[in-house]
Amino acid sequence: MNxxxxxxxxxxxxxxxxxxxxxxxxxxxxxxxxxxxxxVYAVNRKGEDVYxxxxxxxxxxxxxxxxxxxxxxxxxxxPGFVKQCGEKGIRHxxxxxxxxxxxxxxxxxxxxxIDEIKNAYGMRIMGPNCLGILNTENKFCCFYGVQKDNxxxxxxxxxxxxYIIQSGGIVVIVLESFMNDxxxxxxxxxxxxxxxxxxxxxxxxxxxxEKTKVICMYMENIKDGRKFIEAAxxxxxxxxxxxxxxxxxxxxxxxxxxxxxxxxxxxxxxACKQAGVIRVNSISExxxxxKIFTHMPPLKGKRIAMFTNSGAFGGITADxxxxxxxxxxxxxxxxxxxLSRTGQIFNVTNPIDLGPALSMQTFLEIFDILLSSDExxxxxPVPSLWHPMVIEAIMELVKKCHQYGKPAAIYTPNAADKTIxxxxxxxxxxxxxxxxxxxxxxxxxxxxxxxxxxxxxxGRVYYKTLPNRSDSAYEDYAEGV
Amino acid sequence: MNxxxxxxxxxxxxxxxxxxxxxxxxxxxxxxxxxxxxxVYAVNRKGEDVYxxxxxxxxxxxxxxxxxxxxxxxxxxxPGFVKQCGEKGIRHxxxxxxxxxxxxxxxxxxxxxIDEIKNAYGMRIMGPNCLGILNTENKFCCFYGVQKDNxxxxxxxxxxxxYIIQSGGIVVIVLESFMNDxxxxxxxxxxxxxxxxxxxxxxxxxxxxEKTKVICMYMENIKDGRKFIEAAxxxxxxxxxxxxxxxxxxxxxxxxxxxxxxxxxxxxxxACKQAGVIRVNSISExxxxxKIFTHMPPLKGKRIAMFTNSGAFGGITADxxxxxxxxxxxxxxxxxxxLSRTGQIFNVTNPIDLGPALSMQTFLEIFDILLSSDExxxxxPVPSLWHPMVIEAIMELVKKCHQYGKPAAIYTPNAADKTIxxxxxxxxxxxxxxxxxxxxxxxxxxxxxxxxxxxxxxGRVYYKTLPNRSDSAYEDYAEGV
Numbered sequence: 001m002n003x004x005x006x007x008x009x010x011x012x013x014x015x016x017x018x019x020x021x022x023x024x025x026x027x028x029x030x031x032x033x034x035x036x037x038x039x040v041y042a043v044n045r046k047g048e049d050v051y052x053x054x055x056x057x058x059x060x061x062x063x064x065x066x067x068x069x070x071x072x073x074x075x076x077x078x079p080g081f082v083k084q085c086g087e088k089g090i091r092h093x094x095x096x097x098x099x100x101x102x103x104x105x106x107x108x109x110x111x112x113x114i115d116e117i118k119n120a121y122g123m124r125i126m127g128p129n130c131l132g133i134l135n136t137e138n139k140f141c142c143f144y145g146v147q148k149d150n151x152x153x154x155x156x157x158x159x160x161x162x163y164i165i166q167s168g169g170i171v172v173i174v175l176e177s178f179m180n181d182x183x184x185x186x187x188x189x190x191x192x193x194x195x196x197x198x199x200x201x202x203x204x205x206x207x208x209x210e211k212t213k214v215i216c217m218y219m220e221n222i223k224d225g226r227k228f229i230e231a232a233x234x235x236x237x238x239x240x241x242x243x244x245x246x247x248x249x250x251x252x253x254x255x256x257x258x259x260x261x262x263x264x265x266x267x268x269x270x271a272c273k274q275a276g277v278i279r280v281n282s283i284s285e286x287x288x289x290x291k292i293f294t295h296m297p298p299l300k301g302k303r304i305a306m307f308t309n310s311g312a313f314g315g316i317t318a319d320x321x322x323x324x325x326x327x328x329x330x331x332x333x334x335x336x337x338x339l340s341r342t343g344q345i346f347n348v349t350n351p352i353d354l355g356p357a358l359s360m361q362t363f364l365e366i367f368d369i370l371l372s373s374d375e376x377x378x379x380x381p382v383p384s385l386w387h388p389m390v391i392e393a394i395m396e397l398v399k400k401c402h403q404y405g406k407p408a409a410i411y412t413p414n415a416a417d418k419t420i421x422x423x424x425x426x427x428x429x430x431x432x433x434x435x436x437x438x439x440x441x442x443x444x445x446x447x448x449x450x451x452x453x454x455x456x457x458x459g460r461v462y463y464k465t466l467p468n469r470s471d472s473a474y475e476d477y478a479e480g481v
Numbered sequence: 482m483n484x485x486x487x488x489x490x491x492x493x494x495x496x497x498x499x500x501x502x503x504x505x506x507x508x509x510x511x512x513x514x515x516x517x518x519x520x521v522y523a524v525n526r527k528g529e530d531v532y533x534x535x536x537x538x539x540x541x542x543x544x545x546x547x548x549x550x551x552x553x554x555x556x557x558x559x560p561g562f563v564k565q566c567g568e569k570g571i572r573h574x575x576x577x578x579x580x581x582x583x584x585x586x587x588x589x590x591x592x593x594x595i596d597e598i599k600n601a602y603g604m605r606i607m608g609p610n611c612l613g614i615l616n617t618e619n620k621f622c623c624f625y626g627v628q629k630d631n632x633x634x635x636x637x638x639x640x641x642x643x644y645i646i647q648s649g650g651i652v653v654i655v656l657e658s659f660m661n662d663x664x665x666x667x668x669x670x671x672x673x674x675x676x677x678x679x680x681x682x683x684x685x686x687x688x689x690x691e692k693t694k695v696i697c698m699y700m701e702n703i704k705d706g707r708k709f710i711e712a713a714x715x716x717x718x719x720x721x722x723x724x725x726x727x728x729x730x731x732x733x734x735x736x737x738x739x740x741x742x743x744x745x746x747x748x749x750x751x752a753c754k755q756a757g758v759i760r761v762n763s764i765s766e767x768x769x770x771x772k773i774f775t776h777m778p779p780l781k782g783k784r785i786a787m788f789t790n791s792g793a794f795g796g797i798t799a800d801x802x803x804x805x806x807x808x809x810x811x812x813x814x815x816x817x818x819x820l821s822r823t824g825q826i827f828n829v830t831n832p833i834d835l836g837p838a839l840s841m842q843t844f845l846e847i848f849d850i851l852l853s854s855d856e857x858x859x860x861x862p863v864p865s866l867w868h869p870m871v872i873e874a875i876m877e878l879v880k881k882c883h884q885y886g887k888p889a890a891i892y893t894p895n896a897a898d899k900t901i902x903x904x905x906x907x908x909x910x911x912x913x914x915x916x917x918x919x920x921x922x923x924x925x926x927x928x929x930x931x932x933x934x935x936x937x938x939x940g941r942v943y944y945k946t947l948p949n950r951s952d953s954a955y956e957d958y959a960e961g962v
Contacts, residue, residue, distance in 0.1 A: 169791030169865065169894060176896035220796060244793070249809050250800035253832045282916055283797065284897075310650030312725070315701060316764065319731035328730050351734045384650065413650060415657035416765075416913075420898050432897075435763055 001197075001205045003092045004126060005135040005187055007068035009039045010142070011059060011090070013081050014073035014097070016044035022096075022144040023072045026132070027051040029141050033151040036139040039064060043081070059084035068092045070132065070142045075099030076106075078128070079113040086121030093118075095128035096144055101193050102129055111195055118196060130192025131168030136185055137211055143171070143190075150175075159184025160213035161290045164202040166191055170218045170283060177287040180424045183294050186211045198223040200231040207235045214290045217241040218283065220254035225271050232275035236454055238293050238447045239277045242286055243268055276450035278443055285439065288432065292440035295398065295429035296407035298451075299444040301377030303329035305370045307352035308382035310413050313434060314351030317380055320438040326445065329376045338369045354383070363393035364400075371404035378441055379408035382434065385422060394428050407444055409437035482678075482686045484573045485607060486616040486668055488549035490520045491623070492540060492571070494562045495554035495578075497525035503577075503625040504553045507613070508532040510622050514632040517620040520545060524562070540565035549573045551613065551623045556580030557587075559609070560594040567602030574599075576609035577625055582674050583610055592676055599677060611673025612649030617666055618692055624652070624671075631656070640665025641694035642771045645683040647672055651699045651764060658768040661905045664775050667692045679704040681712040688716045695771045698722040699764065701735035706752050713756035717935055719774050719928045720758045723767055724749055757931035759924055766920065769913065773921035776879065776910035777888035779932075780925040782858030784810035786851045788833035789863035791894050794915060795832030798861055801919040807926065810857045819850045835864070844874035845881075852885035859922055860889035863915065866903060875909050888925055890918040 010030060015023030023042070027050040030040045041064075042050040047057040056062055059069070059081065069085045071078055075097050085093055100111040111128070118125055126133065132142040136158040141151070154175040161183055165171050171190055178184050187209070189202055199219060206212045215237055222228050222243075232239055245251040246265050272279045280286060304326050306317050318328055331339075331350050339348040343362040347353035354366075363383075370376050381397065383390050394410060401408050411431045412419050423430040431437040491511060496504030504523070508531040511521045522545075523531040528538040537543055540550070540562065550566045552559055556578050566574055581592040592609070599606055607614065613623040617639040622632070635656040642664055646652050652671050659665050668690065670683055680700060687693045696718055703709050703724075713720055726732040727746050753760045761767060785807050787798050799809055812820075812831050820829040824843040828834035835847075844864075851857050862878065864871050875891060882889050892912045893900050904911040912918035 167791075167793035169789075169793045172791075172865070173894055173896060176899060179896065180898055218793070220793070244796035244800060246800045247803040249803050250796045253799040254796035282914065284914055310648075310653075312648035312650045312699070312701070315725035315731045315735035318734040319725060319727045322728040322730050384653070413654055415654060415660065417661055417898060417901050418657060433763065433765055 001124070001201070003067050004094070004124075004133055004189070005140065006138060007038055007066070007092070007140065009041075009064050009066040010068045010070065011041040011043055011062055011066040012050070012053065012142075013043040013059065013069055013071045015042040015050045015053065016046065017048055017050060023070075024050050025145050026070055026072065026142050027053045029143065029146050029151060033146070033148055034139045034141060034155065036141075038140075039066075041066060059088045059090070062088070066090055068094070070094045070096065072096040072144060075103065075110055075128075079110060079117060082114050082117045082123070082125075086117055086123060091121070091123050093123055094126040094130070094132055094142060096130055096132055096142075097127075098129040100128045100195070111193075115195065125196040126189065127192040128195060131171050131190035133190070134185070134188040136187065143168075153179050154185070157184045158186060158211070160186055160211065160294050161216055162186045162206045162209065162212040162214070163188040163216050163218075163286075164191060164199050164206070165189070165218045166194070166220045167218060173283060174287050177284070180420045181287065181291065182423060182427050182429050183287075183291045186213075194223055198227075200224065200227040203228075203231040203235060203239065207237065213237060214293050215239045216286045216290060218286060219243045220245065222268060222271070225267065229271050229275040232277050233454065233457075235276075236451055238290075239275075240280050240286060240289060240443070241272065241277055242280045242283055276454055278446055278450075280443075285436075288436055289440050289443055291429040292407060292409060292444045293447070296401055296409075296444070297405045298448040299378045299407050299441055300448055302327045302445060303375065303377045304380050304441060305329045305331065305350050305352065305373075305376045305378075306380040306382065307354055307366065307370075308384075308413070309354040309358065309386075310382065310384050311346070311353050313382040313413055314347075314353060317382060317434050317438060318351055320434055321380065321441075324438050324442040326438070326442055331373070331375055335369065335373050335375060339366065342366055342369070360389050360393055364396060367397050367400045371400055371406050376406070378406050378444075380437060380441065381408055381410050382413055383410075385412045385414055385418070391422060391426050391428070394430075395426060398428060407441065409440045411437040482605070482682070484548050485575070485605075485614055485670070486621065487619060488519055488547070488573070488621065490522075490545050490547040491549045491551065492522040492524055492543055492547040493531070493534065493623075494524040494540065494550055494552045496523040496531045496534065497527065497536075498529055498531060504551075505531050506626050507551055507553065507623050508534045510624065510627050510632060514627070514629055515620045515622060515636065517622075519621075520547075522547060540569045540571070543569070547571055549575070551575045551577065553577040553625060556584065556591055556609075560591060560598060563595050563598045563604070563606075567598055567604060572602070572604050574604055575607040575611070575613055575623060577611055577613055577623075577673075578608075579610040581609045581676070592674075596676060606677040607670065608673040609676060612652050612671035614671070615666070615669040617668065624649075634660050635666070638665045639667060639692070641667055641692065641775050642697055643667045643687045643690065643693040643695070644669040644697050644699075644767075645672060645680050645687070646670070646699045647675070647701045648699060654764060655768050658765070661901045662768065662772065663904060663908050663910050664768075664772045667694075675704055679708075681705065681708040684709075684712040684716060684720065688718065694718060695774050696720045697767045697771060699767060700724045701726065703749060703752070706748065710752050710756040713758050714935065714938075716757075717932055719771075720756075721761050721767060721770060721924070722753065722758055723761045723764055757935055759927055759931075761924075762920075766917075769917055770921050770924055772910040773888060773890060773925045774928070777882055777890075777925070778886045779929040780859045780888050780922055781929055783808045783926060784856065784858045785861050785922060786810045786812065786831050786833065786854075786857045786859075787861040787863065788835055788847065788851075789865075789894070790835040790839065790867075791863065791865050792827070792834050794863040794894055795828075795834060798863060798915050798919060799832055801915055802861065802922075805919050805923040807919070807923055812854070812856055816850065816854050816856060820847065823847055823850070841870050841874055845877060848878050848881045852881055852887050857887070859887050859925075861918060861922065862889055862891050863894055864891075866893045866895055866899070872903060872907050872909070875911075876907060879909060888922065890921045890925075892918040
């Protein structure tokens with residue numbers, strides 16, 4: 001599987017100099033935009049060079065031995081090229097062309113032909129009907145249609161989140177969203193119709209991939225439920241999945257797109273619980289939530305202390321916390337007295353109302369009091385960005401969270417674009433709404449419980465004696481399959 | 482009530498030149514930032530002028546006859562100043578100071594004193610514990626703590642949405658959010674503890690206010706349920722309300738903030754249905770949803786046609802539409818054939834997959850086919866902004882929606898900051914997520930049904946014979962109170 005992300009030589013089949021040719025954009029990315037330096041060849045009718053990639057009319061004529069082929073031709077000629085690859089000894093194929101299982105009877109016949117050739121030569125195939133592969137570490141990218149400025153922005157920084165995405169359109173949104181967030185992608189794979197390699201294969205690969213800390217998935221269907229559950233159960237890393245098809249109308253729409261049988265939603269819901277997989281509620285959660293894993297320690301219990309200098313958010317977040325299954329931490333009189341002594345605080349019971357003005361010193365004291373308290377498992381800070389000092393306080397808070405091993409899901413009650421601007425400038429994990437922040441805490445706790453369960457089931461009982469261990473650890477984890 | 486928004490002369494009691502004095506920021510807004518030109522006086526211990534506003538030590542010494550007093554002093558001296566206002570003949574008072582019913586026993590006694598004085602002089606009081614009032618039309622603003630650049634931005638354009646908000650912090654978010662949206666505020670009132678004037682009084686006022694087209698509310702409690710229902714029932718304009726206190730923890734938090742008895746949530750839910758009030762699910766919906774009312778015709782039926790050039794969104798939005806209670810429009814073969822003839826479309830059944838490339842002409846033809854079809858009540862367009870032509874097409878779509886009397890809730894599948902930038906630049910009503918767009922359609926249809934019901938109940942049966950009238954019109958409208 002590693003060859004798909006680290007090929008030593010590549011052939012792009014269907015890349016030519018015709019106007020609007022999509023294969024050419026792949027050659028351009030690989031040979032001009034990217035510092036990735038493996039040899040790249042082009043195959044087209046005229047045998048012409050494309051963006052500096054030597055051109056040939058057949059795969060057989062390529063002088064070297066490419067280990068990865070990217071095919072982006074009309075569907076009807078794909079089987080022939082797959083066969084050429086087999087004869088040439090190429091065992092890793094990415095088919096980006098569409099028009100197979102999702103494209104009616106003719107498409108299905110073409111797919112069958114490809115399957116037979118693949119089996120004969122022992123190949124592995126990604127796709128068809130996919131956008132391709134991105135590895136931000138070595139800057140390998142075989143997505144089609146990428147522009148220079150976009151390429152530079154999204155490939156710039158390598159991160160810790162890897163994506164398994166069944167649709168190219170979703171890849172674009174995720175990449176755009178990372179441009180203004182503190183988390184970045186590690187690897188992205190668009191698996192399309194997944195005639196061969198499926199989501200479960202990718203889960204297994206990303207589980208062994210050192211760079212990947214969180215696995216995020218966009219699915220229109222699950223190919224093999226049992227395989228999915230078995231693959232996911234072995235993974236201690238957080239797995240977040242958004243699946244289309246909660247309604248029969250959604251199922252129908254998804255079918256016409258990537259050709260799978262979208263599965264019964266209740267069965268899928270159950271499979272996620274058995275497999276220790278977190279189901280997310282929107283596409284945006286796939287890129288907004290992972291920062292609670294990459295930038296904060298896990299939430300080991302349910303008791304959250306909330307503080308704000310905008311009183312209304314006490315009530316709003318209390319509602320959200322309770323609805324999400326978390327709890328408002330009950331602060332003892334002793335803790336309340338310690339809070340009182342820090343300065344002029346409006347309300348020292350949880351939710352804590354800081355009042356409008358606070359010094360840096362007061363902020364730091366409050367962080368220490370709450371994070372060190374055994375009455376509190378995590379924080380929900382809602383500080384308004386009314387003064388540059390507040391953002392400095394937030395930066396200190398992030399450090400203290402790691403020091404105490406407890407997370408904070410920080411929401412600054414400002415318009416989304418202002419929050420985004422501060423987040424980009426100061427590299428702090430800010431959430432864009434109170435709903436998103438509370439959801440991140442809930443998801444962090446769910447993952448903690450899943451992890452405890454997975455470790456116990458695998459015989460490595462690390463957490464059994466932890467004092468903060470929540471009783472709900474078993475709640476969402478059904479009995480064996 | 483009109484005097485609160487259009488005073489002919491104002492006194493700010495508690496404005497002085499002490500550092501951090503909040504009253505001074507009100508004098509500064511009124512006398513320096515705003516082109517609003519009524520005389521403004523200051524009352525403080527030294528009788529000093531503040532930002533050019535003539536200063537006095539007592540209200541009695543003011544030469545003219547102000548018709549509005551803004552009080553922002555420590556709570557304990559407020560009753561005395563209210564009395565001075567009574568003697569001076571001022572009948573409209575905004576009390577921005579905190580420390581009354583929300584501030585323990587002493588606060589409650591002070592509140593009682595004020596109530597007695599108010600009754601004796603026949604005054605009307607806004608507050609206490611509030612941020613003040615904003616009228617974007619005449620640029621009158623008595624919010625405290627406003628900075629020059631913020632003032633200039635939020636007061637610049639006058640809009641059609643009026644807000645009744647029980648918390649200052651929420652006012653700030655709403656104002657910030659409007660800076661990058663196509664809709665703007667008409668009037669904003671922060672009613673705080675609402676010892677006298679309450680949400681129902683404000684609903685009645687905004688109902689008669691010509692400038693106000695939509696009424697939005699943030700509430701921590703409802704003062705008088707019956708009065709609220711009776712006020713709201715008479716209003717044909719959309720009323721959107723966010724209420725804190727869905728859980729007992731939220732209720733407790735809200736109580737410590739603005740001192741009301743947060744009401745049983747189920748009773749409130751029921752009251753909203755009886756009153757024809759739309760309950761929203763987050764603060765952000767208070768500023769994101771109104772554009773479906775200000776920029777689009779109402780959704781008269783439930784049948785939505787969806788089109789996209791990013792296939793994944795067919796399934797995502799189909800799920801969302803069904804879950805929201807709307808329906809996927811069923812397109813007849815005739816309509817599908819008409820769509821086919823416009824160009825190379827991937828899928829002409831609903832959800833329509835446009836495929837990656839389309840011309841302006843094709844876009845316009847598709848808009849006409851769908852909007853003119855009696856199989857379709859409204860549109861959910863999800864066009865990716867891959868080319869400047871797309872935004873031009875969207876601008877044409879907005880015009881066509883008005884021409885055909887059917888709405889479109891447009892979502893462009895890009896990162897939120899990109900969508901916001903396009904929305905600001907081209908002044909088109911774009912939503913920031915598919916969830917928000919679908920919610921806007923659902924809310925538009927709910928309001929249409931409420932309006933039909935209200936008109937029928939009031940004896941003015943305008944809509945009875947409309948062919949598009951949904952059968953669900955009565956669904957959410959309980960029997961009379």
